[in-house]
Amino acid sequence: MSMFLTFLAGSVLVLALFAIGQRVIGFQAQKPEDYAKLTPHMDIQQHLSGPIRCEGVIYGPMGRVTSRFTADMEGRWDGNRGVLAEHFSYDSGTKQDREWRLTLGNGGRVTAEADDLVGKGSGQQEGGALCLSYTIRLPESAGGHALQVTDWMYLIDDKTIVNRSQFRKFGIKVAELVATMRKVDA
Structure with a gap:
């Protein structure tokens, strides 16, 4: 024994x-402060505004690609409040829409809401990066689980953002997303 x-x-x-x-x-x-000196500096009112095209992959818990997607996004701002409408198309044929409602606070603070979030998300914009943490409820077709998500967005240039997100359940990573977001010339 x-x-x-x-x-x-x-x-x-x-x-x-x-x-x-x-x-x-x-x-x-x-931590957001790790990127305080990273240039160019991200301004989400500028960089998440107008039409944006996104392409990405989702990795499962074993590190293999489980899904690929594209998304058309449109960002609009009125003062410190913005809306980012997302229209996803997955390689499975599934479509998904999400509308983020973003509020900018002092010192780069960001608050985020969407219909599939549990409560509100919060984040920090610092230098060339944005970190956003929230809990998302998956659709019933995907099990309906609530997952803790950490999004990191890194500004590459004036038109390109790389997004890396990890999804966790009980602290264990169950998925990861990597995507590029590029502003579309109007």
Whole structure:
């Protein structure tokens, strides 16, 4: 019995160290202030405005591509409030629409709402990056699960943003999204 308890204690320790390590290195360790000096500087009222074309992939928990998508987006702003309408087309033939309602606060703070969010999302725009965290409820056709999401958007140039998102359930990564968002010349 003591050998089993020793094994169990060792396994718990390894899992705890892995979880702590993920918060110290890697995707989850990023902070908005890490990108304060990154140029060009992102201004979401400018860079998430007008027509935007998006292409991306979603990776499953084993790191393999599970879905590919394109999206047509349109951003509109009135003062510190904006709407980003998204129209997704997935390689499965599924279509999905989402409308983000964004509010800019002081010091680069961002609040986000959408019909499929649980509560509100919050984020920070700093230098050439934007971090947004929220809980999203998947459609019933995808299981209806509530997942914690962290979006990182990095401004590449005046027309291009790279978006990397991780989706977690009980702290375990279950999916990742990588996409490019490019402003469309009107």
